[in-house]
Amino acid sequence: MAVSAIELRRRGYDDEDIALARTVQDANRRAGAPYRTLAEILSGQKARSRPSAPPEDLTTRQLGRRGRLGQAALLADQAALAENDPDRAAQMRYHAQGLKALARKPVQLEFDFFGGGNVSLGHQYIDAIQTRLLKTDATPADRMQALATLTMIVRHLGWQSYACDKTAAELCELLGVHRQHMSDTLALLERIGAITRTKRGRTKLITINPEGAFRGDVTRHAEAVDRYRAEVVQLRPEPAE
Incomplete structure (x- = not known):
């Protein structure tokens, strides 16, 4: 006792x-x-012998x-x-x-959401792009193609970056569309301010606002936004109304 x-x-x-x-x-x-x-x-005193309680x-x-x-x-x-x-x-x-x-430890059932670096996508960003697309004279099919292309661009954002690591030609192969259709889609996305294309050598670099979509360590997000504002915003055309 x-x-x-x-x-x-x-x-x-x-x-x-x-x-x-x-x-x-x-x-x-x-x-x-x-x-x-x-x-x-x-x-x-030494410990007394006590009965062991089984698990x-x-x-x-x-x-x-x-x-x-x-x-x-x-x-x-x-x-x-x-x-x-x-x-x-x-x-x-x-x-x-x-x-x-x-x-x-999380168990991977089918998809590895963490191994390749998860992508954060803002709902307000998607809502704004959809609203801008509806204000254009694009057909429903063209609007759907634009959203699909934008999704693929976000999927291939560089790590801690605002730039897509795929060219327009590579996006054509990934989505299975003709180059002319891709050119028209990218022009539409650029016109409404969803993306920006900057000439880099013989290709155009596709960039996206990191406040809308970002891939990488969230503590480095502010740095990516600052670089984007310094290097891209001043080159971006005003979105069409």
């Missing part, structure tokens, strides 16, 4: 002794050593909430509590931590 702090003080132990005993008790628990009460620690069986509902790795981690932790050998208990806790880390 555990002895209260009041009883320990009555036996002559001061608050500093009791606090030190609690520190030792906590260290023993973390190391997986056999449990000792405060009275046993203060009096120098608790998880219900189907608990398994569904934790998953298999979470259940394995819990069982390893419980086994460490019931282990008398401190070294074995420490190894069990070590492996339990590894299982917990695996349980928290």
Whole structure:
């Protein structure tokens, strides 16, 4: 039976002794050593033999909430509590931590959203482009082609950049359209301010406002916006009304 702090003080132990005993008790628990009460620690007694509590069986509902790795981690932790050998208990806790880390790691089912660097796309940006397209004299098919092309441009944005790493000819191959159709689509997107094309050598670099779409570390977003404003905005034509 555990002895209260009041009883320990009555036996002559001061608050500093009791606090030190609690520190030792906590260290023993973390190391997986056999449990000792405060009275046993203060009096120098060894741990008494206590029945080991078997790991608790998880219900189907608990398994569904934790998953298999979470259940394995819990069982390893419980086994460490019931282990008398401190070294074995420490190894069990070590492996339990590894299982917990695996349980928290996202599982890739079909698509890897993180391996290639996720792309953020602003809803306001898409809404603005759709509104501008509706104000043009483009046919519904041309508007749909423009949105599909814009999506492909955003898909291939450079890392921490506002420039698409695909040329117009490469976009033709990706979308399966004729070069003249792509030229008309890019001209439409440029006319409404969705993209900007800048002459670079023999090709035109396709750029996009990083406030609308960005690929990379969000903490570097401001730098990309500053570069875009310095290098592109002054060259961009006013969108058609």
